[in-house]
Amino acid sequence: MEEKRLENTGGKASANTLTACALLAALALIFSYIEYLVPINIGVPGVKIGLANICVVMALYYLGIKEAAVINLIRIALSALLFGNLFSGLYALAGAVLSLTAMALLKRSGRFSLTAVSMTGGALHNFGQIAAAAFMARNIKVFLYYPVLLLFGAVAGIFNGIVCTLVLRKLK
Amino acid sequence: MKLPLFKKADILLVALLLVLGAACFAFAGGKSSENGNVAIVTVDGETVGTYLLTEGNYGGRVDTLYGSNWFLVENNTIKVVDADCPGKDCTQFHAISSPGQVIVCVPHHMTVSITGGDEDIPDAVVR
Numbered sequence: 001m002e003e004k005r006l007e008n009t010g011g012k013a014s015a016n017t018l019t020a021c022a023l024l025a026a027l028a029l030i031f032s033y034i035e036y037l038v039p040i041n042i043g044v045p046g047v048k049i050g051l052a053n054i055c056v057v058m059a060l061y062y063l064g065i066k067e068a069a070v071i072n073l074i075r076i077a078l079s080a081l082l083f084g085n086l087f088s089g090l091y092a093l094a095g096a097v098l099s100l101t102a103m104a105l106l107k108r109s110g111r112f113s114l115t116a117v118s119m120t121g122g123a124l125h126n127f128g129q130i131a132a133a134a135f136m137a138r139n140i141k142v143f144l145y146y147p148v149l150l151l152f153g154a155v156a157g158i159f160n161g162i163v164c165t166l167v168l169r170k171l172k
Numbered sequence: 173m174k175l176p177l178f179k180k181a182d183i184l185l186v187a188l189l190l191v192l193g194a195a196c197f198a199f200a201g202g203k204s205s206e207n208g209n210v211a212i213v214t215v216d217g218e219t220v221g222t223y224l225l226t227e228g229n230y231g232g233r234v235d236t237l238y239g240s241n242w243f244l245v246e247n248n249t250i251k252v253v254d255a256d257c258p259g260k261d262c263t264q265f266h267a268i269s270s271p272g273q274v275i276v277c278v279p280h281h282m283t284v285s286i287t288g289g290d291e292d293i294p295d296a297v298v299r
Contacts, residue, residue, distance in 0.1 A: 045261030085258035087278055106185075114175060116182035123189050130196075133276065138217050139283045141274040143200035147193040154189060165175050 021059070021067050025074045028055035032079035050122050050156030052079075056100065057118045057164045062171070065104045072096045087136075095128030114168070115161030122157025123150050201272060208271045208286035211250040213243075216281045225250060225269065225286075238280040250284060252277065 031052040038049065052075055059068035076096055080089025103121040106112050112120075126149040134142035213221040215236045223232065229246040231253070241262060242254040249267035252275050254260070262277035268286055275284040 045259070045264040087259055087261070111179070111181045112185060113177060113179040113182055115177055116179065116185045119182075120185050120189065123192070127192070127196075133278055136278045137276040137281065137283055139214075139274055139276060139285075140200050141272065141283075141285060142276055143196045144272065144274070146196040146200075150189060150193040150196075154186075162177060165177055169175050 017063060017067065020063060021071055024055045024059050024063075025071045028052045028071060028075040029078055029082075031055065032075060033083060036079070036083040050125070050153060050160065053099075053118065053122055053125065053157065054160045054163055056096075057103070057114065057121065057160055058167070060100075060103060060107060060117075061114060061164065061168060065100075068104075069100055072100060090136075091129040091132045092125075094132035095125035098128035099125035113161070114165045115158055118161030118164065119154045119157035122153035122155075122160065124153075126150060126153035206271070206288060207248055207269045208288040210287050211245070211268075212285050212287060214283050214285070223250065234282065236280045236282055238282075241277055241280060241282060243284065250286075251275070252284065255280070 029052075031054065035048045035051060055075070056068050056072050059071045073096075076089060076092045080086065080092065084092075099121040102124050103117050106117045106120060107114075127146060130143060130146045130149060134140060207225075209224060209226055211223045211225055212219055213223070213234050215234075215238075220236070221232075221234060223243075223245055225245055225248045227245070229244075231242065231244045234241045234243065239256045241252050241257075244251050244253045246267075249269040251267035252262045252265065255262050255277055257277055257279040259279075262275055262280075262282075265275040268275055268284070271286045271288050273286060276282070
């Protein structure tokens with residue numbers, strides 16, 4: 001049975017892949033903007049709803065790791081420029097690298113559902129952010145804020161995962 | 173490609189994440205439930221100011237190489253209320269009062285933390 005996903009046929013990306021990437025990147029940026037408009041204040045900075053990760057997870061499963069990484073980078077760079085600042089960008093980068101690496105590995109193992117992969121991605125994204133902040137502030141106590149962020153990130157990840165799963169099913 | 177909503181193995185990930193959360197909490201020294209008396213401000217790891225939380229309500233400013241932060245001491249808690257760093261993330265922290273809680277301004281390499289008993293009060297105290 002033929003797998004219905006966009007295959008990157010090596011070398012230059014096909015027009016389909018490029019278009020899909022551009023769409024997902026634009027969507028990710030819009031989600032970032034929405035998150036920016038709805039600031040959540042739980043006493044820790046940098047807590048986000050995590051909607052933009054829907055696009056990253058979608059890219060990972062529909063396109064591939066490379067495409068997911070590029071979309072993530074574009075999204076982070078642009079939203080840091082447009083709605084954030086250098087530091088928010090740096091934290092997000094740390095989180096994204098950790099998150100995407102883990103998600104790619106988990107996906108490759110084939111043992112976990114998309115939802116669980118997305119949940120882990122969200123949780124680790126926040127972990128990367130906390131670790132970056134703790135490192136830059138030279139203070140280990142910052143990690144005390146992680147359990148709360150873990151919860152938010154995981155729940156958002158589960159939500160994203162469910163949405164992605166349902167959408168991808170329709171695309172088949 | 174099959175796309176199940178959940179799989180049995182997912183529980184493993186949930187468990188791992190729980191462990192990660194608990195480990196962070198322990199790693200960072202946990203949180204005490206008592207209130208502390210003294211707030212310590214450090215920049216680059218060095219103490220630059222200490223403030224008694226029991227002296228009523230007052231505000232102050234911390235100047236660092238990297239910029240300034242304004243704080244407010246009230247009701248035995250301390251909170252950062254303004255700063256000249258780009259994101260002002262430090263103002264989003266809730267007021268803190270127990271040892272173990274911190275407020276951080278990353279661009280300014282600044283941390284505000286609480287210590288409790290008298291034996292911890294350093295030599296110089298700002299009133």
